[in-house]
Amino acid sequence: MSRTSRGTRSREQRQQQIVDYVLDRGSASAAELADLVGVSLMTVHRDLDELARRGLLRKFHGGVSAQPSTVFEGSSEYRMGANRELKEAIARAALEFVEPGSSILLDDSTTALTLARSLGGVGPLTVATNYLPTIEVLKGFSEVHLICLGGNYSATHDSFLGLPCIEAVGALSVDMAFVSTSAMNASMTFHQEHELVQVKRAMLAAASTNVLLMDSSKMPRKALHRMAPLRDYDRLVVDDGADRELLAAASEAIEVTVAPTE
The missing domain is CATH 3.40.50.1360 (Rossmann fold)
Structure with a gap:
C-alpha cells in the first residue's frame, strides 16, 4: 500500500472516530477531539471543516455538534x-x-x-x-x-x-x-x-x-x-x-x- 493510500485511510478512520464520538455525546470541543484522535488542533479543525461541509456535523465556535438547530437538521445517522x-x-x-x-x-x-x-x-x-x-x-x-x-x-x-x-x-x-x-x-x-x-x-x-x-x-x-x-x-x-x-x-x-x- 502506498504512503498516500495509508494517509487517506488514516484520515477516514480518524474522521469516522470523530463522528462516532460526537454522535454518541451530541457535541464536543475541538480540543477534546484532538486529544481523542491524537493529532494537532489544526488537523482536527481541518477534519471538522470537511465533516461540516459534508453535512455530518454542525461546526460552532470551539467545537462541533450533531444536534439539530433551527437551521440544521442533523445527519441521517x-x-x-x-x-x-x-x-x-x-x-x-x-x-x-x-x-x-x-x-x-x-x-x-x-x-x-x-x-x-x-x-x-x-x-x-x-x-x-x-x-x-x-x-x-x-x-x-x-x-x-x-x-x-x-x-x-x-x-x-x-x-x-x-x-x-x-x-x-x-x-x-x-x-x-x-x-x-x-x-x-x-x-x-x-x-x-x-x-x-x-x-x-x-x-x-x-x-x-x-x-x-x-x-x-x-x-x-x-x-x-x-x-x-x-x-x-x-x-x-x-x-x-x-x-x-x-x-x-x-x-x-x-x-x-x-x-x-x-
Whole structure:
C-alpha cells in the first residue's frame, strides 16, 4: 500500500472516530477531539471543516455538534439514534392506518423508516419512498411493490431530493402519505432545509390522506422554513410525552392519535 493510500485511510478512520464520538455525546470541543484522535488542533479543525461541509456535523465556535438547530437538521445517522422508543411507539400506532392493497408514500424521516420495518406483515402494498435506508428495508419484503423516487442524492440525509424527485412524486396519486418534520406548534409544521420542504410538500399533494408522525421532542418548536399548516394533514400521530395543551389545540384542526410508549 502506498504512503498516500495509508494517509487517506488514516484520515477516514480518524474522521469516522470523530463522528462516532460526537454522535454518541451530541457535541464536543475541538480540543477534546484532538486529544481523542491524537493529532494537532489544526488537523482536527481541518477534519471538522470537511465533516461540516459534508453535512455530518454542525461546526460552532470551539467545537462541533450533531444536534439539530433551527437551521440544521442533523445527519441521517444522528437522527436514526435519537428518540428510538418514541418513534417505535408512533410507528406501532401508525401501522393501524395501513390497509392491505393500499398505496403509500414514506418520506425520508427516521420515524417513517421505523414504520417501514413493520410493513412486511401487512399484506400487498405499493410503497414509494426517496429514503435509501427505507428502500433497503422494503426491498426484502415480497408483498411490497416498491417504487424508488430518485433525484439528487444527499449524503447528509441519505435520500434523493431536488427537482427530479419532486417530479417523480408529482406523477403519483397514492392513498396515504406518512411524513415527519423537524418542528411544529399548534398550527404550523416547520423544517430547516428548503429542499426537503419542497419534496415533503409534493408528497402531501400526491396523497388522499396525510398522516403526520411527530415525536414529542419536536414540539412545540420552530425551524427556519414553514412547511405546511396543520390543517393540511388529516391525522397527527404522537407519543404520550407530547404537550397536552398543544395537542388540545391541534385537535381542533386534525384528528390526533396518542401512542403509548412501552
